[in-house]
Amino acid sequence: MNWTAITVFVLLFGLVTVLGFVAAHWRRGDLTELHEWGLAGRRLGTVITWFLLGGDVYTAYTFIAVPALVFGAGAIGFFALPYTIIVYPLVFLILPRMWAVAHRHNYITAADFVQGRYGSRWLALAVAVTGIVATMPYIALQLLGLQVVIGAMGVGTGGGLAGDIPLIIAFVILAAFTYTSGLRAPAMIAVVKDTLIYITVMALVIVVPYQLGGYGKLFAAIPPEKLLLPTPGAGTLGQYSAYATLALGSAFALFLYPHTMTAVLSSSSAQVIRRNAAYLPAYSFLLGLLALTGFMALAAGVASLPEFAPQFEQYKSNFAIPALILHSFPDWFAGVAFAAIGIGGLVPAAIMSIAASNLFTRNIYVAFIHPNCTRAQETQNAKLVSLVVKLGALVFIIFLPLQYAIQLQLLGGIWISQTIPAVIFGLYTRWFNPWALLIGWAGGLVVGTWMAGTTGFQSAVFPLQMDGLTVPGYAALYALASNVMLCVVLSPIFNQARATRGSDETAASDYRFGLGSRQQ
């Protein structure tokens, strides 16, 4: 047990716990209203939105998994950087429009918008269920981040249920402050979390290369097959197309995730989102540096150090960064770094559980089970569901093999991408028919799941054969292509029958911000 690190960790954890409960009183609102509890009253300004979205997108799992991928697989793992760059022009163009229409009609979720735009509660249900299913394993993986850093401090490495007690305590805390404070809690904690993360990463990228003798030496120590993407052979685009499609497909998928949408809708104006599209790349820079720490762990040779052998055995390459931190820093700073990662798991886990419970409440509970409930009952339901969601994630990570969570998260990315036509296209045109969108969604799910299945759910990259050329690419993007094709072909056919078209409660002027909305 590393008592110094544990003490620092517990102190910082205690600080954010207090913050989480105090947050209920911050920018006071009536927390029995769903848009107050679940969207912090849509009052978050540029700075808080920046921290909240940053805390949301760059999660504990990101901080463990991205360097682990670079550590294990090399340059291909770096796709996280182009992905988190090209996502921001998309955010800039699309999300202010989403914000505008959601603000006008008090939409809390993307499925609310689909319901309003297409008057189809089945299409809204499809979007809601996809969001919930994609979010659940993501929450579980935040716990993995926590589990790894707790293990790194020498707690609970023996395995068994007793080893999971620190994790359970952390989760009870998380559940309690999310329940009382709603989205205000992660918004406030995100400020602390990101400050710690910035400090940790800056320390890593300065101290470790210094210990290794500079960046030149660092890169010279990386085997050439990991340093660059291998040049594709004849008849295939190899890792080139995989790298590009992973970046593009992940960028498309990112803001369809319920937790991203929740953070976006909680901002106080569309301009806040536009400004954040320009400022959020600061986090991408950080993520790129973080990806490089995978190489640092490789160059420092932490995997072959005997003191880390048991943890590498248990957590595989996910232990690369915790090992590097332990290897390079004094114990007290390791405590700071592990707290940064641990709290980095709490923030997105809180937002994700709020987002999932908003979806369940709005688009399943109220839409199908209890249509006449009061607004206070609606909010109460959402608060309870947020507990259930987190409990589910906890059970998932403790009792099921880790591999399941990782594979489900991989599938989740493919599935969530299939809601793009219904949600994003809907922001620009009402031409698509809700039934065509529903069939397209189902088709995309089948194609994407089948593609991932051909790799044994080990990889999201599918080797598409085109005219003798193999184009390995992100299955989410290929599935989306078949989805869009179905929507385009079937919409005019369904539109012949007026009854299938549904009603549209939005007006052109509701979308006033974003692309194509220059007029006053």
Added chain:
Amino acid sequence: MSRTPGRSTSTSAGSSWWLLLLLIPFVALLWVPFYNRFDPALFGIPFFYWYQFVWVILTSLIILLVDSRTREVDAADRDDRP
């Protein structure tokens, strides 16, 4: 990315051209063979890495530029706030 037809006015058409700048990061980063190389290295950092880092900053600057050129009067955004 289609634009809702008939919504642009003549004054807006000019400022919409700025949006095309947002395509540049896509071209720069999705054409992988262009930057998948070691040289020219910068302080020992291979081109593949520092090139992508440079695009973080460039993309941020492009978005700031486009935002300032296409920003709407905030009053339109404020009038329906609670």
